Amino acid sequence: MRELNCKLLILGAGPGGYVCAIRAGQLGIDTVVVDRAPPGGTCLNVGCIPSKALIHAAEEFHRITALSEQPEMGISAGGARLDLAQTRRWSEGIVSRLTGGVAALLRKAKVRLVTGEARLRDGKTAVVDTPEGPVMIRAEVLVIATGSEPVELSALPFGGPVISSTGALALETLPESLAVVGGGYIGLELGTAFAKLGSRVTVVEAADCILPQYDADLTRPVTARLAELDVRVRTGVRAGGLSPEGALRIAGDDGAEEIEAEKILVTIGRRPRSEAAGIAELQLDRQGPFIRIDERCRTSMRGVYAIGDVTGEPMLAHRAMAQGEMVAELIAGERRVWDHRAIPAVCFTDPEIVTVGLSPEQAQADGTEAITGLFPFAANGRAMTAGREDGFIRVTARADTQEILGIQAVGAGVSELAAGFALALESGSLIGDLTGTIHAHPTRGEALHEACLRALGRALHI
Known part of the structure; x- marks a missing residue:
């Protein structure tokens, strides 16, 4: 050997x-x-x-x-x-x-x-x-x-019409219909993509809402967009096995039903x-x-x-x-410590979601008195000219020191703003640091400036 x-x-x-x-x-x-x-x-x-x-x-x-x-x-x-x-x-x-x-x-x-x-x-x-x-x-x-x-469901083992995210990315022909088991970020990213390509998509989620790790304000624009794309969303239901005819069996408080689907994408986690x-x-x-x-x-x-x-x-x-x-x-002998406060998370749905740091609810749960400012893209010139006004940027900061505790956003293309959000937390920025920073016009990033101004009661464009 x-x-x-x-x-x-x-x-x-x-x-x-x-x-x-x-x-x-x-x-x-x-x-x-x-x-x-x-x-x-x-x-x-x-x-x-x-x-x-x-x-x-x-x-x-x-x-x-x-x-x-x-x-x-x-x-x-x-x-x-x-x-x-x-x-x-x-x-x-x-x-x-x-x-x-x-x-x-x-x-x-x-x-x-x-x-x-x-x-x-x-x-x-x-x-x-x-x-x-x-x-x-x-x-x-x-x-x-x-x-x-990927996690496999015992009632829906991978194979045949049941596929994982890896299997979905390997498809060479578009399924006429697709059932997505799991309304988290992987399922919704891929489900939305296949809906745009022309598949009839149904999303099945056991929780009472899609993207349960995010708050309702962030997921509401995503839910609205799924409806525009004719994606059927079933929440509060659990997936079972397949019927003898190959349909997906689901059950919830309203009873059981079967969903006809050429492919069944299981995305319940990793x-x-x-x-x-x-x-x-x-x-x-x-x-x-x-x-x-x-x-x-x-x-x-x-x-x-x-x-x-x-x-x-x-x-x-x-x-x-x-x-x-x-x-x-x-x-190599250097001195380092892992600091996980400023890890941005991005959900590449339509619209995209970005979160870094604490939400207003999380800050409150920590016992921190906080101030919050939210600025909608409906009042942002760049979003209007791009034809995508859905979503917003939200800032949360300590009420006493105005140190930024968290920034969240939902909107088209907001993933590209994630690094700036993380930098604000990593550097310990105060709201005044962002309101004092000149943001280029017209850009979506101006919504961050306005959200900070609004947290201080000084919003200019809303």
Whole structure:
């Protein structure tokens, strides 16, 4: 058996793992990263990137078809056709460019990439089954970055017409009808995309509302848009199995019914791969299915770190990246602490949702006296000229010091404002810092300026 020795061994080449590896290489740490898939993990290969490619293609297709029905701008169009197989090939080309780019960055940082299935023998040793045969890797430090995978319903196992998000992104023909089980961000992002492409979509959610992790003010514009797209939403109902004819069985307080659907997309959440690669045998402290970590991403076992989805919510690629960068610097001897106050979360529905920090309700629950300002895009010139006035930006700050505690937004394209929101919290900005910042006109970002002014009772444009 071939053997490798290194300072740092990383299990998983997803966003957390590859960023940790690149930063470690930059710091001169002898690093090996192991993954069975091309570098980039779920996010790059079968998650964030291909899903956003599909969402963009769906929006472009829908925009053309909508112009033929609503030519208010004086533009008419018609004859749009969809070739979903070509859309998939275009998306795969983007993924290939990005995975190739990550691999090149790993090489530049002198990181050794081993492709194969890893199995830990202990916190210092792993055996990897590679196409060339088994390889034993011995390391001084281990980073677990094995990510997560879709949760399967026992009554609706994946296979045949029942698909996961990965399966949905691999479709080459458009289903005439699609039932989405789970009204969270993954289900609504993909369900909305397929509705824009022309599928009849029904969303089934067990909770009393879609996107239950967000407050009603943020989800209301999304609900209205789903209705405009003829997406049927059923809340407060649970999905069962399939009928003999292949229909989806659901049941709620109003009784049971069957939903006819060519494909059934199950998106009820993701679970950490904390049982993979022999991780469960390491005797690590756990919090449910997740590996418990401290403020430096250290586990209960000396010399073993864990980052990303395997450590719990929020399961976000940029959270994993930030953790990976920090851990590499800690291993190099630098002083770092993980500060999770300013992690932006983005829901790429239509309209998009961005949250960072505390909502007004959360601030109140913490016992903080707060002030809030909300500015609607209906009063924003750029939103009007773009034909999308739905949504708003909302700011929450301490009443005494006016330190910003949270910023939320819902609207078309607001994902691009997320970094600015996070910067305001990370830098400890006061409302006066934002009201004193000149915002370019006409832009959607002006709504942040106006929301801050409104929190102070000084709104200019409403």
